[in-house]
Amino acid sequence: MLLEVKNLYVKYGNIEALHGISFTVDKGEIVTLIGANGAGKTTTLHTITRVPPPEGPKITQGDILYEGKSIIDTEAHKVVQDLKIALSPEGRHIFGNLTVEENLQLATYARKDNDQIQVDFKRVYDLFPRLFERRKQRSESLSGGEQQMLSVGRSLMTGANFIMLDEPSMGLAPLLMYDMFRALKELNSQGMTLLLIEQNARIALQFAHRGYVLDTGAIVASGNAKELMNNPDVKKAYLGG
Numbered sequence: 001m002l003l004e005v006k007n008l009y010v011k012y013g014n015i016e017a018l019h020g021i022s023f024t025v026d027k028g029e030i031v032t033l034i035g036a037n038g039a040g041k042t043t044t045l046h047t048i049t050r051v052p053p054p055e056g057p058k059i060t061q062g063d064i065l066y067e068g069k070s071i072i073d074t075e076a077h078k079v080v081q082d083l084k085i086a087l088s089p090e091g092r093h094i095f096g097n098l099t100v101e102e103n104l105q106l107a108t109y110a111r112k113d114n115d116q117i118q119v120d121f122k123r124v125y126d127l128f129p130r131l132f133e134r135r136k137q138r139s140e141s142l143s144g145g146e147q148q149m150l151s152v153g154r155s156l157m158t159g160a161n162f163i164m165l166d167e168p169s170m171g172l173a174p175l176l177m178y179d180m181f182r183a184l185k186e187l188n189s190q191g192m193t194l195l196l197i198e199q200n201a202r203i204a205l206q207f208a209h210r211g212y213v214l215d216t217g218a219i220v221a222s223g224n225a226k227e228l229m230n231n232p233d234v235k236k237a238y239l240g241g
């Protein structure tokens with residue numbers, strides 16, 4: 001198991017946001033965590049990347065194992081640099097006044113493997129040809145969809161081998177959304193493990209191998225993507241009947 005979240009309880013101040021969730025991600029998988037607004041999806045990602053309180057949640061019970069070792073005492077920068085776990089936040093978290101290329105370059109700041117960095121630049125531009133076309137353009141002038149691509153590209157450039165994506169479909173027109181998911185599928189076929197959080201359950205379950213449904217801080221259903229798509233409760237609540 002690459003990632004194992006075990007009976008995790010977290011709080012913001014006195015308010016409990018996750019009430020004992022458990023899930024796993026195996027190497028090479030695409031796993032999705034689906035749920036409505038406020039279900040606790042981003043909280044889960046911020047707990048794994050160890051964003052410290054007060055912005056980040058505080059763990060009150062449970063454990064997070066990565067490659068079999070507990071990471072609950074690992075500092076956020078070490079999660080990225082040593083464990084090679086990256087978070088691709090919603091696209092608006094890029095540096096708007098820098099070019100596409102500068103944003104990608106900045107994500108490599110802690111790396112010393114220069115040859116591999118060049119390989120990764122090519123990988124990002126092969127996955128997202130639009131980013132190559134716009135590499136000299138200031139990022140604030142990119143469309144919402146292109147900014148999402150840049151966010152994913154930045155995660156790759158950290159040298160990660162496990163990427164967690166916060167709603168990559170957010171704000172994308174349907175065609176761009178499919179482009180994005182095709183790129184993620186391609187990335188996965190190259191060996192990248194992905195944890196995808198999505199409100200758009202339909203597209204997430206189409207692309208993921210397995211999924212979990214998060215509802216107000218608790219996991220209420222899980223299974224392989226096909227099973228979940230055919231689960232009557234999931235259909236009713238998340239797939240529009």
Ligand code: ATP
Pocket residue numbers: 012017035036037038039040041042043044054055056199
């Ligand atoms: P969305 O899709 O709307 O982002 P989500 O599933 O990602 O939803 P979270 O953002 O994880 O949900 O929020 C879960 C709960 O925790 C919500 O009730 C939210 O108000 C609360 N919460 C999130 N971040 C904080 C914070 N920094 N401080 C206090 N409460 C927070």
